[in-house]
Amino acid sequence: MSGLREALRELPDAVFADLLESDDAYLLVLDLAGVTAANVDLSASSGRLTVEARRAKDLPAEFRYVREDRPLFLDAEVPLPSDATGEEASAQVRRGVVEVELPKRETTGGHSIPVEDA
Numbered sequence: 001m002s003g004l005r006e007a008l009r010e011l012p013d014a015v016f017a018d019l020l021e022s023d024d025a026y027l028l029v030l031d032l033a034g035v036t037a038a039n040v041d042l043s044a045s046s047g048r049l050t051v052e053a054r055r056a057k058d059l060p061a062e063f064r065y066v067r068e069d070r071p072l073f074l075d076a077e078v079p080l081p082s083d084a085t086g087e088e089a090s091a092q093v094r095r096g097v098v099e100v101e102l103p104k105r106e107t108t109g110g111h112s113i114p115v116e117d118a
Helices: 002-009
Strands: 016-021 025-031 040-045 048-054 073-079 090-094 097-103
Touching (some): 025 048, 040 090
Antiparallel strands (some): 025 097
């Protein structure tokens, strides 16, 4: 999971991220102001989560940019923890906060091997 932590540190300064863990899943929370479900693309494959997001901005017709310091186009790929799976993952966006829930793989604890005296 240290690879994921390192990747989250490499996100642009305008992106804040938290990683939470429960017994059954991981929850990745990304603050992406101005982002809606329509302009976020998420995919998980080969042990990596890809996040592409664009900020929606409404520019009033009578105004033009003198300076633009709020652009956001995020194209990031972060490694998933080894026990996380993209299957049955879910995501939601609420007021620019993207929450991605990644279930943990079922782990088989193995089975006991009986040992007999010979």
